[in-house]
Amino acid sequence: MMTRREEQRLERRAAIIEVAAQLFVEKGYGATSMSAVADALGGSKATLWKHFASKEELFAAFIEGRISLFREEVSQTLASTGNVRADLSKAVLHLLRRILSEPSLVLYRLVIGEGGRFPEIGRIFYERGPKANQDAFAMFIQARMSEGELRKGDAQEAAGMVIALCSGGLHQRALWQDSKPTKKEIEAEAEAVVDHFLRSYAAKAPK
């Protein structure tokens, strides 16, 4: 059972992470000072070090929290309704919207940029992010292959193609410039991804 003190301690800890998250996202790791976090928190610096032994530890906690936000959603959008193309279109569109969202882009930049300082975070992010998405698609594709609705082949590799197509186009452009893609561009890319995929993996050559 959770004692009252432990509850409040966790609340305070969460508040610290939340306030730090805003600063990390806004200004990056290096430009965010612990004093600034304490000020934004309204509390004292001593409190910070009672919860996190160092700035690095606070950053790691923040990243882990963000990553867990991005889990689970994908597998939800991948249900089979009998129409493979429609199912894929829907899921791909969801995926594109998500990885092109500003919070997601900021997280990408942060993880890649500070990847040198925090090698483990990069690994965790990859496994729970892109890799998890690929696995979800692979499971869906595998099922359709078994049913004969897709040409049989390596489902994991096929899913890799989908992820690559999703993360190599608009996503790359958005990562470097801050040109936000329009909704139409996103929808067009989603269709193009599904088109390319089905050209490679449709059960029978489309007329």
Place this chain on the structure above:
Amino acid sequence: MMTRREEQRLERRAAIIEVAAQLFVEKGYGATSMSAVADALGGSKATLWKHFASKEELFAAFIEGRISLFREEVSQTLASTGNVRADLSKAVLHLLRRILSEPSLVLYRLVIGEGGRFPEIGRIFYERGPKANQDAFAMFIQARMSEGELRKGDAQEAAGMVIALCSGGLHQRALWQDSKPTKKEIEAEAEAVVDHFLRSYAAKAPK
């Protein structure tokens, strides 16, 4: 004509950039101090500020230098020998090897990571890097489309598919973890990229 003084000044400037490049690559922008650059150079701090008005300016000069190293190579590898598949395989393999090389990965991380502080550098990098590659492929593809060796379509979009497939698979994995892909993995991915591309754009449906 270049006077002797100007020559030596440029040499010294190049030496500074070279020495700074090593530190930037090793430790990142934030963790590289100007004093450290001066020490590694063997010279004095005053000299640094005679060449570069600020640390940011030095960093920008370093990045621009690196980017120009990565230009031009790609278009060289894209010649037509009459065999589309072979031509593409060769060029894709070259591209993959290059973007998966350690210097290239480090540059990626640096540009993305410090992208917030230097927004223009991200744009320049994109235009001279991924975008330039895409244009080179688009030109090749356009020519093959005209000759009837590839199904007619939007050459720029087709090239985008190649670039996306190249930068979405092993490259993503390499960016986050520091797992260096093996030569076999790279070759396999190159073949897979060409396979997928030709399935979408081959002039006639393969048997």
Place this chain on the structure above:
DNA sequence: AGAAAAGCGTACTGGTTGGTACACTTTTTT
């Protein structure tokens, strides 16, 4: 030869940073 430019070396400034110390108050547990 003499002026000018470039570089060198060192010491310094003003500011910031991560992290600590300590005395104090509030809340919760026992």
Place this chain on the structure above:
DNA sequence: AAAAAAGTGTACCAACCAGTACGCTTTTCT
């Protein structure tokens, strides 16, 4: 009621950093 835990506020430290100032030597141009 007393002990323990948590948080607060402030002052502080040692280290570091970008950038400056200045006097010195060496090289190059005219």
